[in-house]
Amino acid sequence: MYGRRASQLLRELACSESGQLTAFNSDAFDQVIKECKEHNMQLQSLIRKIEDENLDIQTTRNEDHFGAVIHHLSLIRNKRCLMAYMYNRAETIQSLRWKVGPVLPQEIQEKLNYSEEEYFKNHSAAIESCMSELDLDLTVDMVPPKDPYIRVRVLDDIGEVCLGDHSISLTKHSLHFLRRTDAEPFISQGMMEEFLE
Amino acid sequence: MASGSGSGSGRWSEDLETEAAMAMGTTDVELLKRAWRNEKAAPEILQFEAALVLRAREQIQLLEETVEEFTENGVDDLVVSLYQMDLDRTLFLLRSYLRIRLQKIEKYMIHISKTNLWNRLSEQEQRFAKRCTDIMEKHLGQSVLSRLPYGYQSILKQSISSEEDDMVPEPQLDTFVFCKTKNAVGAFQLDDTGDEIVDLVADDLYVLRYKSIKGLVESGRIDLV
Numbered sequence: 060m061y062g063r064r065a066s067q068l069l070r071e072l073a074c075s076e077s078g079q080l081t082a083f084n085s086d087a088f089d090q091v092i093k094e095c096k097e098h099n100m101q102l103q104s105l106i107r108k109i110e111d112e113n114l115d116i117q118t119t120r121n122e123d124h125f126g127a128v129i130h131h132l133s134l135i136r137n138k139r140c141l142m143a144y145m146y147n148r149a150e151t152i153q154s155l156r157w158k159v160g161p162v163l164p165q166e167i168q169e170k171l172n173y174s175e176e177e178y179f180k181n182h183s184a185a186i187e188s189c190m191s192e193l194d195l196d197l198t199v200d201m202v203p204p205k206d207p208y209i210r211v212r213v214l215d216d217i218g219e220v221c222l223g224d225h226s227i228s229l230t231k232h233s234l235h236f237l238r239r240t241d242a243e244p245f246i247s248q249g250m251m252e253e254f255l256e
Numbered sequence: 257m258a259s260g261s262g263s264g265s266g267r268w269s270e271d272l273e274t275e276a277a278m279a280m281g282t283t284d285v286e287l288l289k290r291a292w293r294n295e296k297a298a299p300e301i302l303q304f305e306a307a308l309v310l311r312a313r314e315q316i317q318l319l320e321e322t323v324e325e326f327t328e329n330g331v332d333d334l335v336v337s338l339y340q341m342d343l344d345r346t347l348f349l350l351r352s353y354l355r356i357r358l359q360k361i362e363k364y365m366i367h368i369s370k371t372n373l374w375n376r377l378s379e380q381e382q383r384f385a386k387r388c389t390d391i392m393e394k395h396l397g398q399s400v401l402s403r404l405p406y407g408y409q410s411i412l413k414q415s416i417s418s419e420e421d422d423m424v425p426e427p428q429l430d431t432f433v434f435c436k437t438k439n440a441v442g443a444f445q446l447d448d449t450g451d452e453i454v455d456l457v458a459d460d461l462y463v464l465r466y467k468s469i470k471g472l473v474e475s476g477r478i479d480l481v
Contacts, residue, residue: 092403099405134405135414141400142423149395153362157355178395185387189358192380197355204344239344 060098061133065091065140072147078158080151083172088141095137102130149178156183157198160248199243210254211235211242217250284311285346290479292353297434297480298473299466300427301360301368304378312350319343357381365389366412366424429467434481436461441477444469 068087075081105127109119152175155163161183163171171179190197217229222241229235229245234254245251291305319339326336361368361381365388368374377385393411401409408414412421441456446468456462461481472478 092400095404095408099408131415131417134408138400138404138408138414139423142396145396145400146425149392150363157359172399174395174399178391181391181394182388185384185391186358188387189380189384192383193354195351195354197351197358200348200351204341204348 060094061129062136062140064094065137068144069140072144078151078154080148080167080170082170083148083175085172088144091137091141095134098130098134098137102127102134105130148175152179153182155179156186157201158247160198160244161187200239201243201247204239206239208236209239209242211237211246211251212254213245213251215250217245284308284315285349288312288346288349288353292349292356294473294480295353295356295360299429299431299433301357301364301373301376303376303474304357304381306378309350309353309378312346316343316346316350319346358384360427361385362388364425364427365392367426370421370424429470430465432463433466433469434461434463435469435473435478436481437472437478439477441472444472 064087068084068091071081071084071087105123106116109116109121109123109127114121152171155167156179159167163179168176186197211234213229213231213233213235216231219226219228222237227235227237229251242251242253246253287305287308291302291308295302320343323336323339323343326339357377358381361377361384364373365385368377368385369389374382374385396411401411407416410416410423412423414422437456437458437460440458443453444456446452446454446464454462454464456478466473469478473480
């Protein structure tokens, strides 16, 4: 109560590495929500007590008033912690779309709760819609280009891929000389690596 | 490369900005680089350079066609790769510029929607911002806000007794930024009380709070580095 559980949630966030998600702590989360309801009940009953004693709710400053204030402040602190927890995770999820792509690997998917999975899909769709309006893929070209073409080694069997006007067969362990922007999405998903001499 | 001076396209732009830029010897690529640098360094989103982006895309288009032509006609590989490099670099600037803006919108979506920063967005960015806010509201609403007691369910205010929208993340305008001015600005007042006055000399590098020079950045008289 009084914000202690909620700050545990935030400590979890603070301990994790930036850009990495921990598994969604639904137990702690639900507990904090319960505490909020508890605080609200206490708050309401104290307010009713003041009204029952026919005192002015706006100006009375007795122990009930201050009790109500403490419950109110704990409630909004819990709210701030919960919102911060969700919002920070949402920001990390947003960055995942830029870093990893439209499909999340299984290890990351497991850490999201249902609402976050939906959020990722919707947000991803919003970005894609914006990019298609602009007719530009903004998820490639993340670093300033040094060479227009790079050598890559294929790590996983990708098969036939159509790049530009010709198709290339990307089998495991094959080496290719591709345009950087064509290779970037594969590299960011870990299916190819740059072959540096 | 002076691709902005119209070599090959041979057209006089009626756009006053381009004429002025060309008179000063600044190509569109230079302007794009400057817009990109400013956007990267500024904590808040800046005015969308619609005309510049349009011209940059046209030039990218031109470069792509040139590269294709050259490859078909068997022009020397070195020349082709030089044009290709130029194309890649301009494309990178454009993509990075647009990407930085979208990421700023992601970060401060609610704040931008509520203030006159909204007017700095392009049409597509405004649509993106609206969509983002809707999605975020839905997500936070269903996971947190709808489960909280009545009176505490607002996404903007901590509770209905808050006097203003106290839950909206805002960009930090008093972060320090590096800046340089091409033309001397002279004595410049840094804050409201008139205590700190700085003499801004051309080509000198300064580290100042963004808030103090906001107006100069917006009018284009100072560049962020």
